[in-house]
Amino acid sequence: MAKKFNPIQLVANILNNTAWLVTNQASDIPEIEKALQLGMGLKKPIFETAKEFGISNIVNTLCEHAKKYGQFYEPDPLLASMKN
Numbered sequence: 350m351a352k353k354f355n356p357i358q359l360v361a362n363i364l365n366n367t368a369w370l371v372t373n374q375a376s377d378i379p380e381i382e383k384a385l386q387l388g389m390g391l392k393k394p395i396f397e398t399a400k401e402f403g404i405s406n407i408v409n410t411l412c413e414h415a416k417k418y419g420q421f422y423e424p425d426p427l428l429a430s431m432k433n
Contacts, residue, residue: 357402361410364399368425404431 363385367392370376377390382394399407408429414422 354382355410357410358414360395360398360402361407361414362422364395364407365411365422365425365428368427372425372427382389404428408432 369380385391385395408424411424412424
């Protein structure tokens with residue numbers, strides 16, 4: 350099963366939730382990066398990881414999930430603006 354796993358799916362969900370926090374002014378990117386480093390043990394900042402995977406790929410993955418699983422997965426406007 351691990352061979353079939355697409356890591357973009359995991360990164361997309363984490364990033365969409367972090368973008369929502371920024372968009373809704375609940376937090377900012379440096380604060381989120383620190384929380385993910387301490388709480389989840391991420392070695393690399395999530396927004397840096399997202400750029401490596403490609404923001405377009407992440408937004409496309411979220412759009413696919415939204416069609417399949419519902420509105421919760423709609424890409425946050427912050428991600429859509431980063432896509433360009």
